[in-house]
Amino acid sequence: MTSIDLQQARLFKWKKFATEGAGRLIIFLVGSIILWALISEFLIARPDRYLPSPLAVLLSSADMLNKGSLLSFYSDTLTRLVIGGAVGIVIGIPIGLLLGLNRFVADMFYPLMNFFQSVSGIAIFPVVVIWFGNSDTTVLIVILYTSFFPIAFNVLSGVRSVPVRYIQAARTLGASRLQVVRDVLLPGAMPSIAVGTRLSIGFAWRAVIAGEMLAGRPGLGNMIFSGQEFDNTAQIILGMVMIGITWIVLDHFLLRPLESDTIERWGLVSR
Amino acid sequence: MSGEAKLIIQDLCHHYPDEYTGESVHALEGINLQVYENEFVAIVGPSGCGKTTLLNIVAGLLPYREGRAMVDGNEIHGPGPDRGVVFQEHAILPWRSVARNIGHGLELQRVPKEETRRRVQEYIDLVGLSGFEDRYPHELSGGMKQRVAVARTLCADPVIMLMDEPFAAVDAQTRITLQDELNRIVMATRKTILFITHSVEEAAFLGDRCIVFSRRPGQIKTEIKIDIPREERVWKDMADNPKFTEARDKILRLVRQEVTSDDEH
Ligand SMILES: Nc1ncnc2c1ncn2[C@@H]1O[C@H](COP(=O)(O)OP(=O)(O)OP(=O)(O)O)[C@@H](O)[C@H]1O
Numbered sequence: 196m197t198s199i200d201l202q203q204a205r206l207f208k209w210k211k212f213a214t215e216g217a218g219r220l221i222i223f224l225v226g227s228i229i230l231w232a233l234i235s236e237f238l239i240a241r242p243d244r245y246l247p248s249p250l251a252v253l254l255s256s257a258d259m260l261n262k263g264s265l266l267s268f269y270s271d272t273l274t275r276l277v278i279g280g281a282v283g284i285v286i287g288i289p290i291g292l293l294l295g296l297n298r299f300v301a302d303m304f305y306p307l308m309n310f311f312q313s314v315s316g317i318a319i320f321p322v323v324v325i326w327f328g329n330s331d332t333t334v335l336i337v338i339l340y341t342s343f344f345p346i347a348f349n350v351l352s353g354v355r356s357v358p359v360r361y362i363q364a365a366r367t368l369g370a371s372r373l374q375v376v377r378d379v380l381l382p383g384a385m386p387s388i389a390v391g392t393r394l395s396i397g398f399a400w401r402a403v404i405a406g407e408m409l410a411g412r413p414g415l416g417n418m419i420f421s422g423q424e425f426d427n428t429a430q431i432i433l434g435m436v437m438i439g440i441t442w443i444v445l446d447h448f449l450l451r452p453l454e455s456d457t458i459e460r461w462g463l464v465s466r
Numbered sequence: 467m468s469g470e471a472k473l474i475i476q477d478l479c480h481h482y483p484d485e486y487t488g489e490s491v492h493a494l495e496g497i498n499l500q501v502y503e504n505e506f507v508a509i510v511g512p513s514g515c516g517k518t519t520l521l522n523i524v525a526g527l528l529p530y531r532e533g534r535a536m537v538d539g540n541e542i543h544g545p546g547p548d549r550g551v552v553f554q555e556h557a558i559l560p561w562r563s564v565a566r567n568i569g570h571g572l573e574l575q576r577v578p579k580e581e582t583r584r585r586v587q588e589y590i591d592l593v594g595l596s597g598f599e600d601r602y603p604h605e606l607s608g609g610m611k612q613r614v615a616v617a618r619t620l621c622a623d624p625v626i627m628l629m630d631e632p633f634a635a636v637d638a639q640t641r642i643t644l645q646d647e648l649n650r651i652v653m654a655t656r657k658t659i660l661f662i663t664h665s666v667e668e669a670a671f672l673g674d675r676c677i678v679f680s681r682r683p684g685q686i687k688t689e690i691k692i693d694i695p696r697e698e699r700v701w702k703d704m705a706d707n708p709k710f711t712e713a714r715d716k717i718l719r720l721v722r723q724e725v726t727s728d729d730e731h
């Protein structure tokens with residue numbers, strides 16, 4: 196196969212994946228919305244206060260869309276998430292790799308890592324505010340901090356779980372230590388890297404919502420909490436729905452195809 | 467034996483330290499062994515006598531302190547592409563297709579793409595895996611995986627191929643097929659091979675020379691020449707090949723002695 200053939204095959208597979216699952220995804224979403232509408236209509240005494248109907252939420256979003264605030268909240272939050280999360284993951288992978296490779300380094304830094312892992316992002320928030328004020332930097336640092344640990348720890352354990360046989364096989368084929376990292380340890384750690392990435396993004400979501408609220412930066416998180424302040428339940432639910440749907444879409448179109456191309460193709464997960 | 471010695475082992479001993487008891491396990495004692503160019507040397511011996519230990523030392527996966535071990539005149543320090551290893555199982559990389567596993571050695575040596583492709587195809591054909599180039603290991607049977615492992619090692623063109631019970635994990639029928647195939651491959655490539663096995667039959671069928679190990683600490687007890695031309699080594703003809711049955715029975719007796727004297731302890 197030439198590389199162009201291969202790229203086309205990949206693209207084709209991705210398209211197939213995207214469209215195949217999209218139908219099921221839409222059925223699921225529509226089903227959930229109907230259920231939600233029914234509950235709101237028939238089971239809740241004061242829906243506007245406790246559980247507004249999907250229509251009410253939609254109207255509230257139309258209102259905010261008109262004012263332009265919804266889109267700007269959404270893009271603010273997403274930008275923070277992507278930057279903070281990406282930097283956390285990009286730093287976390289090599290550090291996890293390094294700790295997984297070298298017992299000596301690992302033994303030295305492990306207690307430190309453990310210490311900070313137990314101190315959640317929310318707990319360091321006040322001190323970051325003291326350093327950087329109620330700024331975007333503060334929110335970004337908290338996201339980065341929270342998303343770093345899950346990926347680093349998962350890469351660490353992923354590297355350690357690669358069977359020694361594979362390393363030996365590569366070494367006897369003439370692989371240098373660096374080549375062992377590239378050809379054996381990184382791909383071997385892929386299942387853990389995938390799990391770690393999911394966890395990191397999940398953690399980043401929590402951090403961005405809490406961070407915006409505590410630092411008072413505009414965004415979805417802030418929107419949710421100001422919704423509570425002004426008794427605007429529809430606005431709260433709108434924020435929640437947008438977060439959830441973004442995650443589902445991100446997962447479905449980015450992470451899952453990536454996983455199916457690697458660890459599933461290699462038979463490293465049983466499905 | 468004609469040709470030069472590709473592998474030379476002199477007065478090799480090995481002790482495994484035991485961190486918990488402070489005692490050490492004496493695995494090998496005074497091994498002297500030479501493997502000549504194009505020779506197939508099979509090692510048999512009771513379980514735990516140090517066969518894998520010896521192979522790992524030659525492969526460079528286990529450091530040694532007592533004695534010497536040289537390949538092609540170079541003292542062994544760590545693993546290298548001059549000594550290819552076929553392990554018992556679970557050693558081909560799950561994230562590489564058949565073709566990319568087989569070409570891995572060449573890729574590591576930065577051999578040009580076109581030449582790599584050509585040589586990979588050659589070895590895929592040799593081990594009978596044409597049509598499976600783009601499959602991944604989890605889609606292969608145990609026997610096919612071992613074919614990939616053999617092709618991968620051969621493709622990197624080592625000075626000597628080391629095999630540690632490579633067919634022990636497949637079923638009896640497949641094992642016979644693989645032994646026939648290996649024999650054919652040996653004829654075609656004239657590789658120098660050090661082969662470790664539990665199976666007396668396998669040793670007698672494949673080896674030009676069979677080394678029998680004593681029980682632990684492993685020492686060379688005897689060696690037996692097996693003077694059957696490669697072309698005659700086909701399993702279906704072996705039952706009435708007197709040279710084969712004779713060698714097999716002799717090796718069996720020697721191994722038996724070791725195992726039974728072990729029981730008396
Ligand atoms: N890493 C190790 N640490 C301590 N002792 C070891 C270690 N590896 C092997 N041994 C001991 O050294 C001896 C020789 O082991 P080795 O694996 O070389 O035997 P073997 O001949 O290959 O056995 P088998 O035929 O069962 O594969 C055994 O008694 C074993 O318990």
Ligand SMILES: [Mg+2]
Nearest residue numbers: 517518519630
């Ligand atoms: Mg062994």
